[in-house]
Amino acid sequence: MFADAVYPFDARGVAKRFRHAAIFGALSALQPGETMRFCNDHDPLPLLQQLQGHFGDQIKIAYIARNPGEIVIDFTIVG
Template sequence: MHDCSLPILGQDIHGFDARGVAKRFRHAAIFGALGALTPGETMRFVNDHDPIPLLNQIAQHFGDSVGVRYVAREPGQIVIDFTVR
């Protein structure tokens, strides 16, 4: 489903739709994707639920080197930008 309120992805914004990744692989895939980004790049993460435990793990692992900004926070439609600093 397309949401016109979300900005179009730019060259430094890379989409990651967690809904299409098997649950047992999700965290590993997310950490791998974040680790592959270079400073200034953003991973736009889409999920069906608010991943609070994942956000805590990302904060512990990456510290201040990864910024977190919610783009959408509606039930069933969570979009978060993770930006490498």
Template sequence: MAAACLIQVSGSRLPAAYVEAPFPSEPAIMSPDIQTEPNVHLFDARGVARRFRHSAIFGAVGVLRSGETMRFVNDHDPLPLINQLHERLGEHLTVTYRQREPGAVVVDFGISDLPVE
């Protein structure tokens, strides 16, 4: 398995480095290190029917407060979803890959500087 690395993305425009992160050629095993820390909430999309995933994810991200993170576990790289979240949240969203391999993707969606309601 390839060495773990984090790719940090923030802002409303995605830098080229985000797209260029390579995938290893061998199948991946999901890292057991998906436990969460304080203010990090686990969302495992693999158990949600595909046709409901984006709506469920938007709902979950939508209730996060500034300083909170949703640790998103999925079976594929959610590039269209990340673009949609950036459109909705802009500079308030950070995206950090914890694991990025075919069949095993863990992404932290962080929220910052939202106005207090």
């Protein structure tokens, strides 16, 4: 649990019905300055809207890769 730490989260290995709960749980466990590097097989636009609604200005969302079958997004908790 170090500031500026990056923790991988590969959603492709999580059952679809549990994904959102797992993602919200993982993000809630982060401290300010920590990042979850999220990997998925599709662009999770509804999830991004939910995250913005829940975390507001406390989360920074940045695409790292946007390729067919491989979406990588950094979710950083802002202090």
